[in-house]
Amino acid sequence: MFDSLSDRLNRVLKKVSGKGRITEDNIKTTLREVRMALLEADVALPVVKDFITKIKYRALGKEVKSSLTPGQAFIKIVNDEMxxxxxxxxxxxxxxxxxxxxxMMAGLQGAGKTTSTAKLARYLIEREKKSVMVVSADVYRPAAIAQLERVASEVGAEFFPSQADQKPVDIAKSAIAAAKKGFADVLILDTAGRLAVDEEMMDEIKALHAAVNPAETLFVVDSMTGQDAANTAQAFDEALPLTGVILTKADGDARGGAALSIRHITGKPIKFIGMGEKLDALEPFHPDRIASRILGMGDMLSLIEEVERKVDKDKAEKLAKKVIKGKGFDLEDFREQLVQMKNMGGLTSMMDKLPGMGNIPQAAKDQMNDKATVHMEAIINSMTPKERAFPDMIKGSRKKRIADGSGTDIQAVNRLLKQFKQMQKMMKKMRGKGGMMKMMRGLQGMMPPGGGLPPMGR
Structure with a gap:
């Protein structure tokens, strides 16, 4: 997420981090490079101007001059203003x-409204413990109604059926009546995609808004459209009283222009951010955590929350007890760790939240990717239960059979077995006095280029 902006800003700020004194002259180049990094990330010009002006004003003030580490104080200012x-x-x-x-969900065609409707329903059901009904008022795209019905069943939301020959206002009123009758806490209304310049379509959504008087009117926008996302949100806000924004497809956005522009231009908060195609890939938008990730400082709070939510605690507890008792760590346990990691969005998602990942060489990052973990899981799945329990028996012909069964090659099987051995050694260090500290030291030796994966247990 926002990789190119993050890389550029990290390179710029690294130059200033060790400075013993901050003056207008020695931060001139830094501010110019920060400005260029933001413009190249497609951040709106008014936002960039305001951002740079505020940083410069604070950087030359007392808080930096009186600091024992002026370079670090400057970076803190950049973080605060972001x-x-x-x-x-x-x-x-x-x-x-x-x-x-x-x-009410509003936005352009293709922004991800229907998927975001399902994601939001899942979020409210799982985290807010709400009963949720969803309905589609997109009468121009019958496939949208069928799509919403399918994804609603996947997330456990009640679906209210609608037809393409109905009027959107009639659909909404009928759905509200059904939601009341069924004691639903929340009704999410998915609307048709429309352009702000299409007067007829905008009149329709205004009438729909007036008829239902929604508690929230959320504008769903594709983050990869950059500052255009902010401009489109502003145009919609002039027609509808928006209460917030859902920023979609942020996992594929290397720039970050939309995230940094929307609030300044529209005055509307980004309430949620979509971080993938899966129906659980919707997160509350925390500006402090996003800024921390952009500046390479990670997002440990989000990572901890994700572990709490998605890691199977019973399985983690069982593995921890097994290892501490000295019963060993086999390939079935290793496979379980890969599955747990996949449940958390994969290795790439986790790396994005870890502090200091920007300092790891690109070649090392390339080794730690989700494709590699998928291959590893496939290799273990191609083994017999006995081979998983006793990896030492995997020799010559067995390796070839496993490679063929997993669609990989013998070198990939050898790599996995090598990484497993490293993991096994590390797990042995958990036993006895000071086990956790020994394990943490072992983890350092498992970072790329040597390869290896940390456990997702306790």
Whole structure:
């Protein structure tokens, strides 16, 4: 996420981090490079100007001059101003209206409204413990109604059926009545994609908004459109009283222009950010955490929350007890760790949240990717239960059979067995006095280019 902006800013700020004194002259080049990095990330010009002006004003003030580490104080200012530009803090949904609280989804075609409707439903069901009904008022694209029905069943939301020959206002009113009857806490209304310049379509959504009086009107926008996302949101806000923004496809956005521009231009908070295609890949937008990730400082809070939510605690506890008792760590345990990691969005997603990942060479990062973990899981799946329990028996012909069965080659099987051996040695270090410290030291030796994966247990 926002890789190119992150890499560029990290290179720029590294030059200033060790400076013993900050003056207008010695930060001139730094500020120019920060400005260029933001413009190349497609951040809107007014946002860049305001951002640079505020950094310069604070950098030449007392807080930096009186600091014992002026370079670090300057980086903190960049971080603070980036957080402010994106909205200072996460703003939650306002759902205290008399049930059902209606959430209207608006936006352009192809922005990901229908998928975001399902993701938001899942978020509210799993994390907010709400009962959720969803309905599609997209009468121009019958496939959207079928799509919403399918994804609603996947996330456990109740689906209210609609037809392409109905009027959107009638669909919405019928859905509200059904939600009341079924005691749903929230009704999410998916609407048709439309352009702000299409007067007829904008009049339709205005009438729909007036008819349902939603508690939240969320603008769903593709983050890869950069500052155009902010401009489009502003155009919609002039027609509809938007309460917030859902930024989609952020996992594929290397720039970050939309995230840094929307709040400044529209005055509307980004409430959620879509981080992948899976229906659980929607996260509350925390400006401080996003700024931390952009500046290469990681996002440990989000990582910890994800571990709490997605790691199977019973399995982790069972593995920890098994290792501590000295019963060994076999390939079945290793496979389970890969599955747990996949449940958390994969290795790439985890790396994105770890501090200091920007300092790891690109060649090392390339070795630590989700494709490699998929291959590793496939290799273990191609083994017999006995081979997983006793890896030492995997020789010559067995390796070839496993490679053929997993669609890999013998070299890949050898690599996995080597990484497993490293993991096994590390697990042995957990036993006895000071086991955890020994294990942490072992982890350092498992970082690329040597290869290896940390466990997802305790």
């Amino acid at each position: 957080v402010k530009a994106m909205g200072a803090a996460n703003e939650t949904l306002e759902l205290k209206a008399k049930p059902p609280a209606v959430v």
